[in-house]
Amino acid sequence: MDHRDRKTGSLLALIMAVCLLSSPAYAIFGFGVHVGKDFTSIDEKTFGVAEFQKASSNLDGIDITPQLANWNKVTLKRDGVSAPWLVGAHFYIDLIPFIDVEASVDAALAKYKVIYDSDIDVLASQPADETQDVYFGRVGVYLTARHDLVKLPAGIFALYIGGGLGYHLVAPVAGADLIVNAFGNGDPTATKPKLSDLVDREGEIGWHGLFGVRVKAPIIPIALRLEAKYTATNQTDMDKPGAVFSTYLGVSFAI
Numbered sequence: 001m002d003h004r005d006r007k008t009g010s011l012l013a014l015i016m017a018v019c020l021l022s023s024p025a026y027a028i029f030g031f032g033v034h035v036g037k038d039f040t041s042i043d044e045k046t047f048g049v050a051e052f053q054k055a056s057s058n059l060d061g062i063d064i065t066p067q068l069a070n071w072n073k074v075t076l077k078r079d080g081v082s083a084p085w086l087v088g089a090h091f092y093i094d095l096i097p098f099i100d101v102e103a104s105v106d107a108a109l110a111k112y113k114v115i116y117d118s119d120i121d122v123l124a125s126q127p128a129d130e131t132q133d134v135y136f137g138r139v140g141v142y143l144t145a146r147h148d149l150v151k152l153p154a155g156i157f158a159l160y161i162g163g164g165l166g167y168h169l170v171a172p173v174a175g176a177d178l179i180v181n182a183f184g185n186g187d188p189t190a191t192k193p194k195l196s197d198l199v200d201r202e203g204e205i206g207w208h209g210l211f212g213v214r215v216k217a218p219i220i221p222i223a224l225r226l227e228a229k230y231t232a233t234n235q236t237d238m239d240k241p242g243a244v245f246s247t248y249l250g251v252s253f254a255i
Helices: 002-022 049-058 065-071 176-183
Strands: 029-038 045-047 074-078 085-096 099-118 129-151 157-170 202-216 222-232 243-254
Touching: 029 222, 049 065, 049 176, 074 176, 085 243, 129 202
Parallel strands: none
Antiparallel strands: 029 085, 029 243, 045 074, 074 099, 085 099, 099 129, 129 157, 157 202, 202 222, 222 243
8 A cells, every 4th residue: 555655656746747847937036247338428527617607506505606706716627437337236036927027236437537726825735736536436226027029949049128117326426516516605715625525326216128138058057148228317416327328248047
């Protein structure tokens, strides 16, 4: 009797294994890393009293008119930034048929030089032209739903689209708005600002859309992806980019 029970149990286990292997693998999840570029840019520019006046009119509660003579002695020179590199990581899971849900994070960073020039006696102990290193960067945390438009058997090749929401931290850009906001209605010739301290990141919720290509070797649980993403950061103050177009090359490991 025990022998028959063991045979019956073995047969049931075999049937269950065949059913599981033949069913869609919606419970598969994986993780990976990616590198790429943000195709955004910051122009090289010099700011003088005219730009500071315009910035003052755009910022609530700030009027530099009483200090206009001092603002006329201040010049800000900024280097440009073009297509900074980014790195990131992603984690995905197949929750339901035809849709993958992915959580990811990106970080882009680029250094540029800024000169705050105050040609005045009060700052005689400091150099008239002082070059400072400032970082432009952003960090984005994404939640994305992805759907395969075209998928070959065994997942060897796929074209997919996706979209979702994200939380984005974007550094203000060193410019007239940043300087006027830092001094307010005060005297810009009383001291020189440390620009790296002013460039703080503030977060906003935005949205994104993407298109990608995925290639996977048979049997081996490793896939390569090439992806293009449009991100709306919902931030435009302090010369921040309100939208960023990025491309990625990534590798994923399925579990």
